[in-house]
Amino acid sequence: MPINRAPFGEVVEAVREHTSLLLGTTISYSDDDWAHPTALIGWTRSHVATHLVEGALGMVRAIQGLHAGTPRRMYESEAARHRALELGSLDSGLELQIKLDTSASALQAELGALEGDDRLVTLRAGYHLSARHIPLARLGEVVLHHMDMESHFGPRDLSPEIALSLLAFQVVHIGDREDFPAHRLVADEGYEGTVGRQGDSVAEIRGPAADLLAWLARGIESPTLIRS
Template sequence: MSPMTAPHPHGWSIGGSLHEVRSRKLEMTQRLLGETIRLSDREWQEPSLLPGWTRAHVATHVARNADGFVHSLDALIKGRPQRMYSSEADRQSDIERGSQRTGLDLQIDLDTSAGNLNRVFDQIEGLDPDTMIELRAGFRIPVVLLPLARLNEVVLHHIDLNVGFTPDHVPQPVARWLVEWTLLRLEGRDDLPPLHLSSTSGLEAALGGVGDRSEVHGSDQALLGWLTGRSHGDTVQGTGGVMLPLLG
């Protein structure tokens, strides 16, 4: 296991080293900003791939997600752990208000919030890697996985922005890491069909309820798209047309 990665109970590590994940997070954030800077105010108000949300909604969510991570990590360091958002109603209200801004304001918000978060992430190296942080009710992760959680947000919502970036464009090893992260998030859900997943990079995992498991196989990029509801699984073997829930 690489330094500062988090172990999974089934024996595989989640993500790369803290340095590797943070480096890729910066790279993928800059890629998102480089593509969205070309959008006009009108294009920002066009539909994203998320039902009911414009591109401006998605961008505002990505910025507020960064603020939420800053809030949670800062509170943890100060010994008063708090979740990312004060309430779901406040979160939705912030996103709705923010979605009405100009493209320039959205771009500044995305850039500034990402920069603030990256500086706060510097403090993770001084923490015990086994320290747990609760991001929302019932979902606790090792603090060293926060950069991976943020990388997931940046990549998936880049896809959602509908600017030509698809799961096929996610580089290795980012796609592999995000499949691992997604499996962690889906673990224990018995509302999913029983599956045995294997990827071309060698990852294997069981998912879903009890019963005979269907064999599902594909590249990390294809599995990421299917597991997160960003694709219909046309390039994944064994899905049988099953569409999984959309994950943020």
Template sequence: MTTPTHDAELVRTATEDLLSATVKLDPSAIAEPSHLPGWTRGHVLTHLARNADALVNVLAGKPMYASAEAREADIEHGATRNLDDQVDDVRTSASRLESAFASLGEEDWGRTVTLRNGVTDLASALPFRRWAEVELHHIDMGIGYRLEDLSGTFLDRELAGMARRFLGHPDISVALELRAEDGRTWRTGAPEAGAEGPLVVVGSTVALVGWLTGRTTGSGLSARGSLPALPAL
């Protein structure tokens, strides 16, 4: 059974896996490009650290970030630090978030919290959101962790979550039916399909998650027409 407490434990494990891989890097590798355009590995790690602190803010009823500009400035400022400082920052900020999660009782998990850009969610959803941040940015680091290394449990939940996120999104004009190779389906995109029905996109959960999260351009997927451009995350 999925619980936020269990998800918080998965966050801890994923963070340790990321840090264990990162500390093995040559110190100079921190300044090398990541898989994210315009970001080095230092940018990715700094973002992860500041995201942990931002979620602590959310749980305390504060704004996630002081502003969009402050968020970007913090990432740019921290990106040039050395490897040891980056690792320590991710570890200590993760510990602060872990303590914040551990302090929540059953009623706390059920309250609504406000994220960036006015997005709201239940506090109970935050551990999974953080788990996704750590897993996907581990891939973005370009240090050997791949989409194919993600667990089936994570892929299933991320796929369902991304389908919900894009359902009815104003920037997606076509109705989509995501179809995994085992026959499971998810609806997303425009809420109403035309006469031909939704555009059916077929592939493995790995390929579907890679496309939905912007980590691939749709490799490994098949559809009767061109895949639509998806909104940036």
């Protein structure tokens, strides 16, 4: 299934813009704010921030390994990923803010060189994608985890083009997973995609791409969504 996405340069710039929006939210957090629970069960805002930091650094490792001809995954192991998450979540708010900023900047410097690069990258076990889609993967993480932090950021803060790109990416990423009910998603902006178990009767859900993205990726309901 093709990914209908915005031009590469627009995606890379959107990573920069949405990272800046995220940092604009987190700069005001006190240490108590960082300890606040998020929409992700068992994760505080500091866990989410650490996940974004480690994700950016892991993508840098994977990209540099690709260029060097020595493929590397984002994380050495699941145990190492978990350990880094728990340790990083203990950082102070200032430390988290600095790490978010510096890791994002390091990744941003690598993204432009991936335009047109169709080499397959394995970011972690079972997660493969073309190198040119890494910016879109990162954009999805930044956008969705900004929502997870339960800030004022939401679907309305996405442009239609970026929302469509992220929706199509999520549809491809979820694919025909057996643990996901079959749904046909029809975006007002002109995109259709199907996810979920093959062989199931397919329910249809219509609405703006941004709201479909929030529902598909996080189960967030919206009065703009229509089911049939």
